[in-house]
Amino acid sequence: MRAVDAPSTVLVTGGAGFIGSHVVDRLAAAGHRPRILDARPSPWHDRDAVETAIGDVRRVDDVLAAAEGCAAICHLAAAADVNDVLERPHWATELNSIGTLSVLEAARRLSTPRVVYASTVWVYSDVDADEVDELAPLPPPAHLYTAGKLSGELYCRSYAELYGVESTVVRFGIPYGPRARPAAVIPSFVGRARRGEPLTIAGSGEQERSFVYVEDLAEGVVRALAPQAAGRTYNLGSDETTTIRGLAEVVRDVVAPVEIVHTEGRAGDLRGTTIRNQRAADELGWRASTPLREGVRRYAAWVEEQERAEVAAGPASAPVRAAAGDRGPSLPRRIAGRLAAIAGDPLTLGLASLLAIVSALLPAVTASHSRADAVGVMTLALVLLLPLWAVSVGSWPESLRRTQAVLAGGFGALGVLLSTSLSPEQLADVGRTRAITITLLLLLLASVARAARSRGARGIGERA
Ligand SMILES: NC(=O)c1ccc[n+]([C@@H]2O[C@H](COP(=O)([O-])OP(=O)(O)OC[C@H]3O[C@@H](n4cnc5c(N)ncnc54)[C@H](O)[C@@H]3O)[C@@H](O)[C@H]2O)c1
Structure with missing residues (x-):
């Protein structure tokens, strides 16, 4: 087992994205030198401050060029939005499967000591149990997103067995926090509350959910570089659960006293499977330490700060637009x-x-x-x-x-x-x-x- 505990250069694929950008920050805070490989420049990092390679993670040559001299690759680049996967199944699956294969192949050729692979707790979606941990046998997944992410886990195992490429799989819970996609439930509730609009819940809102604060997740990825994490799989989720109704109440308490409205809706999954995170606590000393209320408060403060920056900067910069839910440049600019x-x-x-x-x-x-x-x-x-x-x-x-x-x-x-x-x-x-x-x-x-x-x-x- 090779350690990545000394300050090292660590490549973060998808480092311009929501979770990847926090991994970059966390790595830097831990004394490492993060390097980004992404299809686009990071809206969150100055290119002079964080070395950045623009490239396609599906191309082995691009990953090879970016990973040269790195002690580890944290692989987060993916089609992470399930709506994108539904709309563009072939593209998304190629990115999620072949992207991971390319990263492992580059690690094999460069003898990179460690790959940390970002998977998801969605892999438990088809397990018929009240409680699961990393040892739960996983049935073939029904969703294409899960199939793509699970294939990445399988490639990690094969590359370890056949070529000795050391990897660690981290299965992320549902993340929230600064830089989140505006359409996700917490950004959407916070946005509505800030505009004074009611928070709308389809059905009774008794569905249980567990959200993990993104900075905690990023810390979990950095800890997964530890020598003892080689060849291991970890759930990185929060032990705190809430109902959608409970979440709406937190947002109402923390952001603005708006009305909570229930609309007609299906009964939904009242209680999902409980996912245990004990292994990460035992082996990596990691726990999602930010309580939901505190995380929502920090997220709302970040949104406010972004809006202030927007006013100060004039026409919106890319990050500010993203935070405000802007869909990006106009059609002529896109053309x-x-x-x-x-x-x-x-x-x-x-x-x-x-x-x-x-x-x-x-x-x-x-x-x-x-x-x-x-x-x-x-x-x-x-x-x-x-x-x-x-x-x-x-x-x-x-x-x-x-x-x-x-x-x-x-x-x-x-x-x-x-x-x-x-x-x-x-x-x-x-x-x-x-x-x-x-x-x-x-x-x-x-x-x-x-x-x-x-x-x-x-x-x-x-x-x-
Ligand atoms: N967000 C979630 O709810 C969630 C939950 C569990 C697991 N995950 C996993 O975490 C990881 C990060 O998710 P996220 O929410 O930060 O996603 P994101 O969409 O914010 O970031 C993904 C990044 O990958 C980059 N990318 C896309 N195609 C690329 C390519 N061909 N080559 C190089 N870069 C490319 C994008 O530009 C983007 O910056 C993903 O692997 C995702 O599957 C996400």
Whole structure:
């Protein structure tokens, strides 16, 4: 068992997200050097203060580049909102399953001492028992979100058995606190109370729930780096339970004395399974120490602080908007953002350039007076298209993606410029020069060598 107790660099995937951002803060407070890998910049951290890699956790190369030199990876990047999973099942499952697989694979290749995997107490949803702990046998899950998260747990076990990658699984309870998604029940109740609106409960509100304050959770993740946590699974939830009615009363007491209204609703799950958190207490000395009332008070204070910051900052900054439940930029800005993303994507740029070159050269081929002229133009086309293909299709490290996109765009622009500025005869003449023929042969040889190398690499991977 290898320890991560000395101050170390620790990668947090999903470090820009709700829970991940608190893990980053907690790691820093514990003397570690957190590093973020996320698909977007963190709205909560200055990039100068916390090293950040923008990348896709599904791509092993991106994780490898980000995890280089890290003593541990806390893997939190995921499709965490079950509504997103319902709407985009394939994307979400790929992210939750393959994302975890990529993290474990990067840890294997880099010999990273520890992976801490963020799972969920949803894995107990299908267990038929009044009380469960980490030893409960888990039936196949009914929900796709649970299936994706559980697959991550299984991969952790397989990578430990087969390759000795040490991991710790932490099953999070329902989190709340600063930076929470505005649609979740506590942010929504707090938001309504602050606006003086009644708190609406469907049915009697006797359904029992257990919420865990996000900073407590983040502390649990940091403790899961301890040597004794290797190969272990821990529930990280609160022992305090409440009913939805009880929660509404806490919000009313702490935030504003608004009315609590009951609407028609299904009876619902009156009493869920009790999830025991004793193992984390015994082995890691961890307990969710923030009482619900105190957590709600801190969350409401944070929302207020965000709103004050918004007023001071003028037009809302991203974190402030998020706290206030804003759905983000307007449609034109979203379209502009999407176009910028396409411009930064080497494959899209490469394909667009390829089409542009082919369309520009096609008239020259059809206008050729002789077969030799047509062959000349087509040879030139191959010389322009082969490097473009090689640059656009290859999987480059994330840090070089911008260079890759610039090269793809550059080759494309050069090809179109050449094809449109020369006459068909001139293009055929260029295509017939000896230099072009030699370049073409070299490019073909390089392509064959590259294809053979990647076949070899795949073969080795399959045997392992
Ligand atoms: N929030 C909950 O109720 C809850 C409960 C139990 C477990 N969990 C688990 O905790 C973890 C964190 O959840 P959260 O609530 O902070 O989620 P979140 O949505 O706030 O954060 C997830 C982060 O992952 C990033 N991400 C998404 N796709 C990515 C990709 N392809 N590559 C890199 N980064 C990517 C997102 O940009 C985001 O910053 C997840 O693994 C989730 O399954 C969450």
